Amino acid sequence: PDGIDLVQDGTLTVCGEAPYEPFEMEDKNAPSGYTGFDVELTEQVAKKMGLKYVYKDTAFDSLQSGLALNSGECDLGASAMTITEDRKKNLLFTDGYYDSKQSLLVAEGSDIKTKDDLKGKTVGIQTGSTGEIYAKENLDGAELKSFPGDAELWQAIQAGQVDAVLQDLPVNIPHTKDGKFAIVEEYDTGEQYGFAAKKGNDKLIEEFNKELKAMREDGSYDKLYDKYFST
Ligand code: ARG
The missing domain is CATH 3.40.190.10 (Periplasmic binding protein-like II)
Structure with missing residues (x-):
């Protein structure tokens, strides 16, 4: 409900580079064609924001440099991307979601x-x-x-x-x-991973952080974490 105006056609277009197991992997049986910690986490946030979800495989270098996001090719980078001072010059990051x-x-x-x-x-x-x-x-x-x-x-x-x-x-x-x-x-x-958006998209990042925080509080973040990282 609160995400509709933030992206085009009510669809959150998420870019990442697969395979990067266990964060992004191709999966023909998954609704978006992809699965993994990043994919499921962003999928759940999109759902809470009332958005449809598309995941696009994108060269990592074009994501981290800001190119794929600043050109409007995608709304969000979800690619096990480390938050760095250098990248912050070209991109906005959500709160960290994984320590690496x-x-x-x-x-x-x-x-x-x-x-x-x-x-x-x-x-x-x-x-x-x-x-x-x-x-x-x-x-x-x-x-x-x-x-x-x-x-x-x-x-x-x-x-x-x-x-x-x-x-x-x-x-x-x-x-x-x-x-x-x-x-x-x-x-x-x-290192800490964050999801990235183009500069100026502060509202998207803000809403995303809100939902991420809620997922940490209600146990759904831990559930997903255990699914991918407990051996
Ligand atoms: N965490 C590293 C970085 O930010 C590597 C990320 C690569 N991710 C990927 N999906 N290929 O530079």
Whole structure:
């Protein structure tokens, strides 16, 4: 009821880059064609705001740079996007909804045990991500290779094209489940994910924050959190 005037045709168009398990994954059986923590959370908020919901797969780099949102292609970025001072210059963010870290993924049995073992090794990172920034500042002597998304990173490490992958911890975790890859180190970067909108859309952010807060209070946030993050 209180969201109708904030978006076109009463539809909240949400953009994110999938797959980024467990935040955004394609799912033919889901109402929007996608599922995941970000998708379900924004879907529930949209419903409370009286809005229809569309989820569009969008290159992460164009989301984090502000391009996809400021051009009007989407109303909201929901892409496990870390709130940073730099991004705040081009975008508005909701309150944080998830605390995250960076992590180093290697093949089981690799001789890489910490980031000090990365000299002369290749490390895959995602273009435009906070992981890329962390790697540039902290992985001395490693050869960094950029890939557009986690799907390409996962392919590259499985094919042995990179020796390690530096990626958000909650997204590396699913890659360890078959026992062939392991997380050898975590980096406490103090990151918080937020949903993003274009500058000037303060009212949308305000309404969104209100509903997010209500979901934290009535237990529906915890329910969704447990669904995706309890093992
Ligand atoms: N949290 C990291 C960042 O903000 C990576 C996010 C990538 N998200 C995605 N859906 N591909 O830079």
